[in-house]
């Protein structure tokens with residue numbers, strides 16, 4: 489691809505404290521220059537995006553999504569999921585191992601990495617299983633999977649219910665320097681549950697999932713992380729008491745990080761009444777009070793990152809009765825727009841929002857893949873350009889993801905990704921954004 493000049497946007501990198509009306513020049517996959525346009529030497533052999541009125545930020549990093557390949561290609565593939573990610577402004581996504589076969593062996597991890605290397609839109613990093621076959625009975629060869637290239641370990645969709653196995657996994661995680669990403673759910677408490685246990689489950693006559701199903705495992709795993717010194721990352725935190733447990737563990741110095749999804753930050757259990765199976769997600773959407781505490785936790789560093797838990801399913805599966813339909817929301821393409829609602833409601837600052845989608849998840853991944861989540865000279869050119877004020881209506885039929893399962897259909901969101909550049913390549917561009925070549929008459933005026 490030709491070099492790309494992104495001109496005169498609001499360059500915004502809260503990780504570095506940059507918020508300037510600047511331009512960015514991308515060449516050979518890296519950020520070759522950034523600053524005021526008129527300070528730049530003329531570059532005529534390049535493409536130009538005029539970013540006036542737009543924000544240029546580091547590409548978003550999603551530590552938790554489901555790309556379904558191998559095994560469930562009817563729901564998503566690594567190629568479609570990474571295109572959907574690009575449309576959502578993400579340049580790095582970590583894919584969960586609940587595939588078929590699961591990512592519990594070197595061959596399957598290498599299969600994912602090979603697919604990810606086939607020129608897909610964004611960087612795809614696999615998460616390996618904690619237990620063989622995700623059965624909770626014996627640990628995978630964690631060192632082997634680490635050497636194959638996994639960025640963490642998770643039985644996502646299931647908890648490791650045996651505490652001794654979890655203890656061993658955390659001990660190994662410390663040695664390997666990789667996080668154990670725990671899906672916290674005591675299935676003996678949640679079994680058969682569909683929605684949050686409370687007034688809505690009672691009103692709709694649906695079986696509930698009590699907050700304690702999550703909190704009991706969060707409490708256990710924080711203790712095990714304290715015991716072992718291992719790295720625990722709590723996936724999709726959904727309840728106020730989980731937040732409190734994580735807050736206290738952080739105060740005690742436990743090595744814990746935590747994530748929250750856009751849907752748990754913006755929607756409540758009431759959505760199930762209006763959107764049925766498209767609002768059926770695990771953990772379930774909770775109460776308004778939980779949502780408020782999750783937002784507070786994002787603001788005070790108790791929760792580190794926002795991760796989509798993008799979980800695409802087919803229309804046929806989501807058309808099943810409530811009891812039988814699978815859990816999950818297809819979230820990559822709506823994440824940014826829905827989160828901007830929190831900024832407009834003055835609940836989260838734009839700095840906090842962008843940091844928790846960029847620099848903070850980058851710090852959890854470490855520097856193995858170069859310096860991610862920053863806009864700086866020489867860094868890999870992973871960039872998003874967004875229009876913070878553009879309104880758009882969510883139309884699942886227009887999703888790039890194969891998963892159309894969203895409770896946001898028909899909703900107007902304010903804030904839209906206009907272009908995404910991954911490793912120096914323009915991998916997504918909104919139809920309304922022009923890509924130009926420089927005019928000769930600009931020569932010498934840059």
Ligand code: DOR
Pocket residue numbers: 554586644645646671768769770771797799800814815816817
């Ligand atoms: O809603 C969910 N869907 N939660 C999970 O933990 C798993 C995911 C899936 O794989 O569909």
